[in-house]
Amino acid sequence: MKDKKEFDRKKYEETLKFILIKATNDIFPGAEVVIAHSLSKGLFGEIYKGTPLTLEDIDLIKNRMSEIIHEDRSIKKVTMPIKKLEKLGCINNRPDMMRFIEYVDKEFLDVYELDHFYDYFQTDLFQSTGQVNLFDLVLYERGFILLYPEENAPYRLPLFVENKKLAKIFHEAETWGKILEVNDVGALNKLIRENKIADMIRVNEALHEKKIAIIADEIYQKKEVKLITIAGPSSSGKTTFTKRLAIQLRVNGFNPTIISVDNYYKGRDMVPLDEDGEKDFESIYALDLELFNAHLEKLVSGKEIEVPTYNFHTGMRDKKVTKVKLPENGILLIEGIHSLNELLTKSVSREHKFKIYISCLTQLNIDDHNRIPTSDVRKIRRIVRDSLFRGAPAEITLKMWPSIRRGEEKNIFVFQEEADAMFNSNLSYELGVLKKCALKELEQVKVESKNYDEAQRIITFLEHFQEIDTDLVPDISILREFIGESYFYKY
DSSP: OOOGGGOOHHHHHHHHHHHHHHHHHHHSTTOEEEEEEEETTEEEEEEESSSOOOHHHHHHHHHHHHHHHHTTOBOEEEEEEHHHHTTOHHHHTOHHHHHHHHTOOOSEEEEEEETTEEEOOSSOOOSBGGGOOOOEEEEETTEEEEEOOBTTBTTSOOOOOOOHHHHHHHHHHHHHHHHHTOSBHHHHHHHHHTTOHHHHHHHHHHHHHHHHHHHHHHHHHOTTOOEEEEEOOTTSOHHHHHHHHHHHHHHTTOEEEEEEGGGGBOOGGGOOBOTTSSBOTTSGGGBOHHHHHHHHHHHHTTOOEEEEEEETTTTEEEEEEEEEOOOTTEEEEEESTTTTSGGGGTTSOGGGEEEEEEEOOOOOBSBTTBOOOHHHHHHHHHHHHHHHHSOOOHHHHHHHHHHHHHHHHHHTGGGGGGOSEEEEOOOTTHHHHHHHHHHHHHTTSOTTSTTHHHHHHHHHHHTTSOOOOGGGSOTTSTTHHHHSOOSSOOO
């Protein structure tokens, strides 16, 4: 194990995946390993070998992995011609990899070799198997969970906590991928090259609209609901989702009213400090909880309130207020990072609330062994939006991102399983749309920058995607919140 300060969790993860795939191939020759997505501090995946995966199978694979790690076998990085790569048995028997190779605009590709077994990975691997000696493999539902240390605790494994609701929404994402017939980048690029992407976009957007309508119907069935709270991490598309949900609620006979939690900030001088002594603008205690809850209580009981106006330029409230009262058949919607936290809405009893968690949970992967982290898509969304509408270059967004992620872990993810409904805002086609603008911004990150390596990683990743014309994106799409010309979101 490397020293804590030098621990590279991503490299650890990728190396461990390679060992898992090699061990599975040793035990079950010809078996197909699919790394699906992250789940509860680990990776969820499936193994297709003709019969269902069992606990005994997991033990065999786990023991084989331990043997490979104990022997500290060499892992070599090999630059190989695409034509030669296509002839390798461990590559040409994988349709996902053959689709990927078909649209790689290169003559050579860097792959990794372990005992004459080859595979492709997005990021660097360790040079030997002995450097990833701490792991666990757990049977979970129809597949497995691969556990490995976290960056802040490299000498112990994280506790596996079952996230049933999140697992369900990931499964729904897989179903959407099958409906769209797009589970990997190669399949997406094929549609673009064959000029079939417009139809796929319409179906993808229709899936979003149908899901929003289903959530609206669930709310309608719960007659006692007076307040809908919507939370999600940065760049999830909360604002557009909230306004589209409001339309579906109107279809069901409601008169929705949207209130922004941002107007209840106490003021810049009253923001609490974090553990480093810096102002923590994402703390729930940066909000005037007493006033907000008093207003909620009045609204749901039919009374009128005066909503304050917070000025982000001055860091103070303006004198202007907006009078709000719920109309007949009224229902209140609020969105913000703390909207799942009971502290924010404690004046309203739980039976009168319907909580929604929204996030961008990527259903598209590079190939069966290279997943696209959900946070990467949100980061790219943020880079594009910040550059187009907030005057912030990619350098600034990349610098802020670790702090944003810490805030999400602290304020959002811990409450996600308390949601009554979850919505996946990811669109399978979106990276093809975001690519052009994102590359333009990322290429401006200077080599001396601390964020240069991260910028280059994302550039390499985006180069796998064929570009998609922004004109194909509907004006009601969540993606429009980040690229502009949204029907709902005006900058």
